[in-house]
Amino acid sequence: MREIYLDNSATTKVLPEVAGVIQDVLTKEYGNPSSLHRMGVAAERVKTEARRIIAGGCGVKESEIYFTSGGTEANNLAIKGAARRNRRRGNHLVTSKIEHPSVLYAFRALEDEGFSVTYLDVNQAGQVSPEDAAAAVGADTILMSLMHVNNEVGAIQPVEEIGRRIKEKNGDVLYHVDAVQSFGKLPVRPSAWHADLVSFSAHKIHGPKGAGALWCRSGVHLEPLLHGGGQEEGLRPGTENMAGIAGFAAAARLALKSREKNFEHLQSLKSRLLAGLEENISEVTHNGSGGDAPHILNVTVAGIKGEVLVHALEEQGVYISTGSACHSHRPDPSHVLLAMGLKEEEIGASLRFSFSSLNTETDIDQTLEILEQTVESIRLMTRR
Secondary structure: OOOEEOEOOOOOOOOHHHHHHHHHHHHOOOOOOOOOOHHHHHHHHHHHHHHHHHHHOOOOOHHHEEEEOOHHHHHHHHHHHHHHHOHHHOOEEEEEOOOOHHHHHHHHHHHHOOOEEEEEOOOOOOOOOHHHHHHHOOOOEEEEEEEOEOOOOOEEOOHHHHHHHHHHHOOOOEEEEEOOOOEOOEOOOHHHHOOOEEEEEOOOOOOOOOOEEEEEOOOOOOOOOOOOOOHHHHOOOOOOOHHHHHHHHHHHHHHHHOHHHHHHHHHHHHHHHHHHHHHHOOOEEEEOOOOEOOOEEEEEEOOOOHHHHHHHHHOOOEEOEOOOOOOOOOOOOOHHHHHOOOOHHHHHOEEEEEOOOOOOHHHHHHHHHHHHHHHHHHHHHHHO
16 A cells, blocks of 8 residues: 655654765764864764754854754754743743644643733634734733744734834843744744744654754854753753754754745645645635645544544655644644634544655545545445
């Protein structure tokens, strides 16, 4: 049975070239970059080159990139680190209702520490209004955190306009953007966004799990989450995951080199799938259809539980999801789709397809054929 993997927003397959780099670091360049001997110096060069590649991919200084264990740690370091370090300036924080759990739970933890948090609404397309974002900022606001691309519906936030407006309102507000779902797929330009902090992850761009980075603008100070050695300028202490860092850089180099070509390919796959769904399956609704990213498609198939369809497709070699992998084992409905105004029965019938450069038109056509047959079969059974 041929495997069709369309859950690339959860994670991506590591490319052979990337796996080769990881293997070399694990078996050849395996020194500790803090060591003073030749093996340590060689490892430090690997890390320096990785920092150069990630920084070059978003037009920032190499010294502003800090490696982490992934997007979750990068988000937590940015949010908790900024809030705790700057508490004397204010006590108010801002985010949206559709953020990744690593962001939402970080803010809830800060609420337990006494911080006040404003959770911004979104429209039916899953986007935050720049006017609402600016209106939420006051004299005591110290941080706003928003995602660039939503991981469930692909909504692209107007991060540049929001950044400009909030900085005009209060120039001291720190602005964090979660770019985990956009780095390597869309242009990521922290300076144009007026951002101070941006998070990245390797395993969304065919790199290894357990590797990520945080861009922290020069002059911005954070409270570390961990304490130990002086690695990463003391901001993220602990012996570096050199294989993960090297793999992240290798994946980023490939993604950035082919970004525009891949964008067109992903957009074509998405359009092909959506057109086929709307043409061949009744009562299909596209969720988050305003300015969404090319690699994520979220739809509601009325009358069928999304989880049932996921498992039915899995039996035929097609892998999709009902939403965020970080949310999949929880019984409550998607907070993203709830915030967008969907009813619980609509949310329960929703599916997420997410694409990568490894997917083909044949994948899409076969998925459509299997979906049409499966939906028809399930609907016939439920009508009896």
